[in-house]
């Protein structure tokens with residue numbers, strides 16, 4: 001019994017970093033961190049267990065407590081796993097615009113799912129800023145009513161610190177520090193801020209680029225045309241509270257079609273099956289091919305799996 005984990009929680013993180021071989025890029029090499037290898041099949045397992053154990057250490061979360069989370073699904077799935085293993089009741093509040101695969105999985109993991117109907121005019125598989133605000137309001141109300149503990153990923157510094165200490169340092173170790181640039185799609189900003197902090201502390205000249213939907217280049221300071229894009233998990237045109245401009249070397253954006261086409265390309269040509277934001281991240285990384293020197297290494301993350309979007313049009317041809 002020398003290679004056994006004490007519980008599924010010990011299988012979170014330490015995900016593989018994989019070279020892409022069929023990008024068609026002339027100058028750069030792209031490496032992707034396959035975050036769907038974690039038990040909840042997303043990068044958010046890392047912050048879920050991080051926030052729960054931080055609250056336990058601080059005495060904020062105690063046996064018998066209820067945990068509540070506002071999520072686009074993935075953080076909820078991570079929290080549901082952590083709460084199932086540790087014995088907390090878990091309620092997740094999410095927009096009906098998120099894919100039903102996440103809802104099904106959350107329920108299977110023992111979570112109570114509160115679905116907030118979409119706002120008038122908003123469509124399925126799209127979570128707009130208005131939808132996001134409605135979910136926030138509902139979560140606030142329920143947290144107060146139930147005296148629940150809310151590990152709020154939007155303001156909890158554990159969100160980015162976990163990425164600095166785990167995802168970021170794993171990338172440095174796995175690549176032997178051979179990295180020239182990093183790109184990441186921004187939701188709460190935890191992934192971008194945490195990993196970029198680790199990389200910049202390691203070597204100041206590693207370039208870091210946040211990724212936004214083409215129609216909502218809010219952080220880049222451009223006019224937001226619409227937050228009704230398909231890249232679930234971010235692009236809500238809000239500035240994360242711990243956003244750190246000094247980490248940013250430039251902004252990248254991708255259209256829905258670029259994200260989808262790239263996800264399909266990864267699936268059919270590289271055997272890698274990402275969600276929308278993974279497609280967006282690689283599409284954005286590929287844009288650096290035009291400006292970076294030959295042999296440059298660009299790293300990004302694939303936040304979750306295409307299996308979470310089977311009912312959407314991501315892989316419907």
Ligand code: PMP
Pocket residue numbers: 044072074075185186187188189190191192232233234275277278303304
């Ligand atoms: N992609 C997906 C699928 C996500 O669920 C999230 C998180 N909501 C992100 C990207 C963005 O990550 P972060 O919140 O760390 O910016």
